[in-house]
Amino acid sequence: MKTAIKGLFTAACIALAINTTHAQTNPQVASDNPATYDQGFKLGFGLSGGYVFEDGYGAAVGADARLQYNFSKRNSLTITTGYTHLFVDGDGDDLGFIPAKAGFKGFVWGDTFYLQGELGAAIPVTADYDDTSLIFAPGVGYATKHLDLSLRYEFYNKFRDANGEKGIGQLAARIAYGFDL
Numbered sequence: 001m002k003t004a005i006k007g008l009f010t011a012a013c014i015a016l017a018i019n020t021t022h023a024q025t026n027p028q029v030a031s032d033n034p035a036t037y038d039q040g041f042k043l044g045f046g047l048s049g050g051y052v053f054e055d056g057y058g059a060a061v062g063a064d065a066r067l068q069y070n071f072s073k074r075n076s077l078t079i080t081t082g083y084t085h086l087f088v089d090g091d092g093d094d095l096g097f098i099p100a101k102a103g104f105k106g107f108v109w110g111d112t113f114y115l116q117g118e119l120g121a122a123i124p125v126t127a128d129y130d131d132t133s134l135i136f137a138p139g140v141g142y143a144t145k146h147l148d149l150s151l152r153y154e155f156y157n158k159f160r161d162a163n164g165e166k167g168i169g170q171l172a173a174r175i176a177y178g179f180d181l
Contacts, residue, residue: 042068044148046176052086053169056162060086060170074107095129095159097122114141122156133158148176
């Protein structure tokens, strides 16, 4: 799984470098200049569903709110929070937590396809979990003016699987509605 995460991170860095190089050499991307682009905030509300890879868990569901600041046409900073629930298969308590993440979103193909990376904390709200976990979440997505569809991998380093080993990962799909503030 660590190899997959390293691969996703490397692909994101390469795509961002290509996007930056393209913006500097292509005269059609003049609208990327912050002086001519309408910078501003966007707010989105999303629902997600996922599959948890570690033993003892099954599905995951969540809801979130994301504040996004567009500092250029192709680059944005994000802050995301909400609630995520990981369901335990069989006996045992489910894991519910509040994510608090900050991230970077870079559009790599036109104004719709993007790569995103988020880092933050998962604050447990269920009885059997005491440790706040680090969240690492690379993802890809498609966004229009109001719709945002994405796929991300989230890793929680302190949460434990059914065997007591640290580290839980999930693959989640998100659908969201957003609007300019």
